[in-house]
Amino acid sequence: MLSLEEISDRLEIQQLMIDYSNAIDQKQFDDLDRVFTPDAYIDYRVTGGIDGRFPEVKAWLKEVLPNFPAYYHMLGNVDVRITGDTAASRTICFNPMVFNAEEKQILFVGIWYVDEFIRTAEGWRMNKRVEEKCFDKLL
Numbered sequence: 001m002l003s004l005e006e007i008s009d010r011l012e013i014q015q016l017m018i019d020y021s022n023a024i025d026q027k028q029f030d031d032l033d034r035v036f037t038p039d040a041y042i043d044y045r046v047t048g049g050i051d052g053r054f055p056e057v058k059a060w061l062k063e064v065l066p067n068f069p070a071y072y073h074m075l076g077n078v079d080v081r082i083t084g085d086t087a088a089s090r091t092i093c094f095n096p097m098v099f100n101a102e103e104k105q106i107l108f109v110g111i112w113y114v115d116e117f118i119r120t121a122e123g124w125r126m127n128k129r130v131e132e133k134c135f136d137k138l139l
Contacts, residue, residue: 010080012124013087013117021073029062037127046133071097085119110134
């Protein structure tokens with residue numbers, strides 16, 4: 001049986017994943033400062049992106065994502081494992097992205113987010129995100 005503290009921790013971690021998706025989808029990249037630790041490692045290479053520390057990746061997101069006319073994140077199968085003040089999770093993400101508005105091309109991306117979290121004075125923060133490819137298809 002889960003304790004109230006573990007339920008609370010899980011909900012806070014799941015909210016971080018939602019906050020991440022909302023920040024990206026609404027192009028509010030500064031909101032990511034409340035999701036990641038300042039030294040977080042992020043790896044987007046399986047989808048053609050970069051890997052590096054949070055400040056570098058955040059700058060890259062601000063530059064690249066506005067080139068896509070529309071996109072969204074849908075998360076599911078959230079599996080969170082908490083060990084004291086650290087946690088790990090694996091979450092499926094379906095991420096359709098309008099690739100070329102004139103030709104009405106959409107890139108359908110299915111990835112797994114493999115994340116690590118740490119409890120900080122400000123609450124839980126993500127300190128590692130690695131994407132694992134499930135599928136992609138350009139239509």
